[in-house]
Amino acid sequence: MLAVGAGPANLALAVAIEESGHTGLAANTLLIEQHADIKWQRGLLLPGARSQVSFIKDLVTLRNPRSDFSFLNFMHSKRRLDEFVNLSTFYPYRSEISEYLAWVADSLRSVRVRYNARCASIAVNRDADGAPHDWTVTLAGGDTITCRDLVIGVGREPQVPEVFRQLPTDKVIHSSRYCAGIAELDRERPYRVAVVGGAQSAAEMFYAVHEDLPASRPTILLRSVGFQNYQTSKFVNELFYPSFVDEFFDCDQESRRQILDEMRITNYAGLAPPFLDELYAMLYRQRLNGDDRSRVMTLTEIVTARQDGEEIVLELSDRRTRKITELRCDLVLLGTGYRNEPSPLFRQLEPQLGIDPVGVSRNYRVEIDNAPWGAIYLQGTNEETHGIADSLISVLAHRSAEIVEDMVTRRTASGQRLGTPQPAGRGA
Numbered sequence: 157m158l159a160v161g162a163g164p165a166n167l168a169l170a171v172a173i174e175e176s177g178h179t180g181l182a183a184n185t186l187l188i189e190q191h192a193d194i195k196w197q198r199g200l201l202l203p204g205a206r207s208q209v210s211f212i213k214d215l216v217t218l219r220n221p222r223s224d225f226s227f228l229n230f231m232h233s234k235r236r237l238d239e240f241v242n243l244s245t246f247y248p249y250r251s252e253i254s255e256y257l258a259w260v261a262d263s264l265r266s267v268r269v270r271y272n273a274r275c276a277s278i279a280v281n282r283d284a285d286g287a288p289h290d291w292t293v294t295l296a297g298g299d300t301i302t303c304r305d306l307v308i309g310v311g312r313e314p315q316v317p318e319v320f321r322q323l324p325t326d327k328v329i330h331s332s333r334y335c336a337g338i339a340e341l342d343r344e345r346p347y348r349v350a351v352v353g354g355a356q357s358a359a360e361m362f363y364a365v366h367e368d369l370p371a372s373r374p375t376i377l378l379r380s381v382g383f384q385n386y387q388t389s390k391f392v393n394e395l396f397y398p399s400f401v402d403e404f405f406d407c408d409q410e411s412r413r414q415i416l417d418e419m420r421i422t423n424y425a426g427l428a429p430p431f432l433d434e435l436y437a438m439l440y441r442q443r444l445n446g447d448d449r450s451r452v453m454t455l456t457e458i459v460t461a462r463q464d465g466e467e468i469v470l471e472l473s474d475r476r477t478r479k480i481t482e483l484r485c486d487l488v489l490l491g492t493g494y495r496n497e498p499s500p501l502f503r504q505l506e507p508q509l510g511i512d513p514v515g516v517s518r519n520y521r522v523e524i525d526n527a528p529w530g531a532i533y534l535q536g537t538n539e540e541t542h543g544i545a546d547s548l549i550s551v552l553a554h555r556s557a558e559i560v561e562d563m564v565t566r567r568t569a570s571g572q573r574l575g576t577p578q579p580a581g582r583g584a
Contacts, residue, residue, distance in 0.1 A: 157173075157181065157184065157185045157186075157303060157304065157305040157306075157307065157563065158185075158186050158187075158188065158291075158293060158301055158303035158305070158306050158307070159185070159186070159187045159188070159306075159307040159309060160188055160275045160293065160306070160307065160308050160309065160310055160501065161187070161188075161189065161190075161308070161309040161310040161311065162187045162188070162189035162194055162261060162269050162271075163194075163196070163257070163309060163310075163311060164196065164215060164257060164549055164552055165309035165535035165536050165552055165555075165556075166187050166307060166309040166535065167187070167194075167215055167257055167260050167261060168215040168216065168552040168553060168555070168556040169307060169309070169535070169556040169559055169560070170185065170187055170260075170261075170264055170267040170269075171215055171216055171223070171225045171260065171264070171556070172216075172219065172553075172556035172557050172559075172560045173185050173267060173560055174264060174265060174266055174267055175216075175220060175223060175225075176560050176564065178560075178564060179266065181563070181564070181567070182265075182266035182267055183266050185266070185267045185268070186267070186268050186269075186270060186301070186303075187261075187267065187268070187269045187270070188269075188270045188273040188274075188275060188293075188295070188301075189269060189270070189271050189272075189273060190272070190273065190274035190275070190296075191271065191272070192271050192272050193258065193271065194254075194257050194258040194261050194269075195254045195257075195258070196250065196253050196254035196257050197250060197254070198332075198335065198336075199330075199331055199332040199333050199334050199335055199336065200250075200331055200332075200334055200335065200357060200360055200361070201250060201251060201254060201335055202250070202335070202360060202364050203251070204249070205249065205250040205251075205360060206247045206248065206249055206250060206428070206430075206431075207247050207248050207249070207250055207252075207253050207549075208247065208356070208386070208428050209247070209548065209549045209550060210246040210247065211227045211228070211246060211247070211248050211253075212227075212246065213549055213550050213552075213553070214226055214227040214256070214549070214553070215257075215260060215549075215552055215553060215556075216553050217553060218398065218553040218554060219553035219554055219556070219557050220553075224263070225260050225263060227248070227253075227256055230255075230256045230259050230260070231252075233259070234255075234259075273295050273296075273297075273299075274295060274296040275293050275294075275295060275296075275310075275501055276294050276295060276296045277293075277294045277501075277504060278291055278292070278293050278294075278306070278501055278502075278504055278505055279291070279292045279294070279508065280505060280508045280509060281302070281530075283529070285526075287526040287527060287528075287529075288509060288524055288526070288527040288529075288530060289527075289529050289530055290302055290303060290304050290529065290530040291303055291304075291306045291530060291532070293306070303530075304529065304530045304531075305530060305531050305532075305533070305563055306530070306531070306532045306533070307532075307533045307534075307535060307559070308498075308499060308501055308502050308532065308533070308534055308535065309534075309535035309536060310499050310501060311494075311499075311536060312494035312495055312496060312497075312499070312536065312537060312547060313494060313495045313497075313499065313500065314330040314331075314332045314333075314490075314492075314493075314494055314495070315492045315493045315494050315495050316328075316330060316490060316492065317352075317458070317490070317492055319458060319459075319460055319461040320461050320488065320490065323461060323462075323463055323468060323488075324463070325337075326340070327463070327468055327486070327487055327488060328461075328468070328488045328490065329487070329488070329489050329490065330490045330492070331357040331358070331360075331361060331489070331490060331491050331492075332494075334361055334364075334489065338365070338368045338369065341369065341487070343368070343369060343370070344370075344371055345369070345371060345372075345486075346371040346372060346373065347369050347371070347372040347373070347485075347486045347487050348372070348373050348375075348484065348485040348486045348487070349365055349369065349372045349373065349374040349375065349485060349486070349487045349488075349489060350374075350375050350376075350377060350468070350470060350483060350485040350487070350488045350489070351365070351374060351375070351376040351377065351488075351489045351491060352376075352377050352458065352488060352489065352490050352491060352492060353376075353377075353378075353490065353491030353492050353493070354376075354378040354379065354380050354382075354383060354384070354425060354491075355424055355425050355426060355427065355491060355493065356386075356426070356427050356428060356431070356491075357491040357493070358376065358489070358490075358491020358492075359376070359383060359427050359431065359432075359435055359491070360431070360491075361489045361491055362374055362376045362435075362450075362489075362491075363431075363434070363435055363438065365489065366438070366449075366450070372487075373449055373450070374449070374450050374451075375450070375451040375452075375453060375483065375485070376450075376451070376452050376453070377453050377456045377458065377470075377472070377483075378452065378453065378454045378455070378456060379455070379456065379457055379475070380425070380454065380455070381454055381455060382452075382454050383427055383432055383435070383452075384421065384425065384426045384427065385426055385427060385428075385429045385432055386421065386422060386423070386426035386427065386428060386429070387419075387421045387422045387426065388422075388429065392419070392422055393422075395415075395419060395422070395543070395544070395545075396422075396544075396545045396548070396550045396551075398550075398551050398553075398554035398555070400543060400545075401518075401542050401543055401545070401551065401554075401555075402518070404541075404542065404543040405518050405541060405542060405543075412540060412541070415543075416539065416540070416543075416544055419544045420544075422544065423544055423545075423548070424493065438450075439452070453472070455474065455475040455476055456472050456473070456474060456475065457472065457473045457475060458470055458471070458472060458473075459471040459472065459473050459480065461488070464484075466486070467484045467485065467486065468484070468485050468486070468487070468488050469482055469483070469484050470482065470483040470484075470485065470488070494547075496537065496539045496540070496547070497537060498514060498534060498537045499537065502514075502522075502532070502534065502537075505532070509524055511523075511524070516534055516538050516541055516542075517562075518558075519533075519558045519559060519561070519562035520533045520534055520535065520538060520542075520555065520558065520559055520562075521533050521559075521562055522534060528566075528570065529570065531563070531566065533559050533562075533563075535555070535559075
């Protein structure tokens with residue numbers, strides 16, 4: 157089995173394969189990662205940023221609380237468990253989650269991870285009857301890997317609004333590239349910065365740029381009436397239980413659409429309440445000190461964006477008055493989220509397989525006619541069929557078990573030897 161991407165989804169799957177006890181499957185599983193290392197939310201790995209998900213929803217605990225690969229075992233191995241417990245929080249720093257993921261990859265016993273291996277293309281191989289049989293992945297360097305089962309877990313593509321797509325990427329930086337993009341700028345230059353978006357990523361960039369570019373003058377543009385908290389009701393949070401995936405999957409298409417729309421404020425277009433308070437306090441201190449460095453422009457729509465010499469010119473519409481104004485800036489930061497659709501890698505396969513639209517089973521397997529041998533699984537891009545938690549850490553532990561179960565069932569039915577199921581360390 158080959159898994160493209162070594163982020164949280166495929167690392168959770170790697171652990172589930174090892175802990176399944178099917179030694180043959182584990183020994184023949186490879187994860188490929190395009191970078192030289194593993195980092196979580198690489199573009200927004202800010203020093204003070206916290207995870208918005210409880211550490212108990214790590215890669216394994218909800219599936220196997222005794223696993224060696226738990227976040228608590230990671231903290232214990234790093235001799236920080238006492239201090240972490242003393243913080244009295246369920247929400248680790250983002251840097252700790254990133255470190256945890258790298259530790260999991262290093263701790264795998266049988267499953268291998270190959271770094272600096274970017275997947276350039278995927279091709280389907282057919283059997284003598286013309287049915288899809290297995291897959292060949294070509295890496296950027298020209299190497300090829302052929303596999304029976306392929307799992308695509310590369311995350312979602314950044315959503316860049318149409319008005320910004322023709323502008324230079326050194327002046328228009330999506331949140332997925334914030335850290336790398338800011339590092340290339342002159343820290344002392346008095347940039348006029350426009351931040352676009354009203355959700356967590358936009359607010360984090362707006363907050364961070366005050367320190368990262370200390371001479372800058374940031375303006376954040378919100379279409380809404382103002383920043384809002386995530387919906388964190390315990391009743392609503394029950395919709396992030398793995399068990400809710402079954403209920404959502406069984407709904408008709410219109411019901412799913414309505415549910416997703418009503419749940420939007422639980423994951424999109426909102427801020428974690430503690431950070432919202434911190435952001436407000438920063439702006440309050442500015443007003444207290446007579447500092448007009450930062451602006452929050454609400455009820456504002458961006459009509460057009462163009463380059464004028466070294467400047468980016470945004471044409472803005474006030475939603476209250478419909479008055480049009482211009483905002484000239486040196487840098488635009490986009491907190492506009494990600495596209496909820498299969499990755500371009502998978503899109504390469506659609507014409508080869510004749511799939512349109514893409515159908516995904518309850519166990520995340522792409523529905524392909526006449527393909528009893530090889531399969532493709534999609535992780536993190538199935539929100540429309542599996543619910544709003546699909547791109548989040550919350551469901552990873554259970555989802556990985558469901559994929560492994562489906563994979564093992566298919567292979568057993570075809571007579572493949574997977575090794576004798578046995579306990580995997582203390583985690584079985």
